[in-house]
Amino acid sequence: MKRRAVLLLLAATGLASCADPEPAEPRTGVSSVAADYLWPVHSRELGQGFCFTLVQGLTPVEVVARLGGTELERVEWQRLVGPGDGERGDTGRFFLGVTRAGDDWSLIVEDNGALGVTESLVEPLSAGSTVLAYYSDAEEHGRLLALRDGDVVLDFDSGTPDRWGGSRPGDFVPAMRAAGLIGGTGVTGPTGPALAFLDGQTGVRLTHDFLVERTYLLxxxxKP
Structure with missing residues (x-):
């Protein structure tokens, strides 16, 4: 991958878990809130999959430090995800962008990366904080993860929607029902409801316009 190879060259040169709170009913329609968040499904930029991770109470620089990451440069949205090639070509590193999202949240954006649902990395990241992440692959199979102070409190996999993981999954039943992930609201895919859930938990609206307007630490x- 030309883009990834260049980024690795820059870096080398120094530039700067199971519970079952209730069965999920079949999903077949789209709620008005979730409809605002269907854009990734139709996006060529994120066509190979994506992961959005929200971290409370840490600045982007602090997020990078906790992850043991290396900052390469500051980039706009199109340079971060424009090629839509994700992690292809490098098996040893995650590539991601980090930006400020609201007064109390930092956002990690990955083009076909899964750092946000890699528990060995996000558990330490959540120390003294809250982390919420949603990962989707190219087939729109999704995983939703919530952590508080090193504890996985919710682990929801759209492939097994009637079986949840985490220490306190029941805490999220009302919010997940309101977002359309459970309760028979009839959404055919999890992406819109999952991002609506993140909106409800954080107040951060992950619309395409919101993401395009930001500058990211690349x-x-x-990888562990």
Whole structure:
């Protein structure tokens, strides 16, 4: 991958878990809130999959430090995800962008990366904080993860929607029902409801316009 190879060259040169709170009912329609968040499904930029991770109470620089990452440069949205090639071509590193999102949250954006649902990395990241992440692959199979102070409190996999993980999954039943992930609201795919859930938990609206307007720290993080 030309883009990834260049980024690695820059870096080298120094530039700067199971519970079952209730069965999920079949999903077949789209709620009005979730409809605002269907854009990644149709996006060529994120066509190979994506992961959005929100971290409370840490600045982007602090997020990078906790992850043991290396900042390469500051980039706009199109340079971060424009090629839509994700992690292809490098098996040893995650590539991601980190930006400020609201008064109390930092956002990690990955083009076809899964750092946000890699528990060995996000558990320490959540120390004294809250982390919420949603990962989707190219087939729109999704995983939703919530952590508080090193504890996985919710682990929801759209492939097994009637089986949840985490220490306190029941805490999230009302919010997940309101977002359309459970309760028979009839959404055919999890992406819109999952991002609506993140909105409800954080107040951060992950619309395409919101993401395009931001500047990101382009970062590499070694894979465990």
């Amino acid at each position: 970062v590499t993080v070694p």
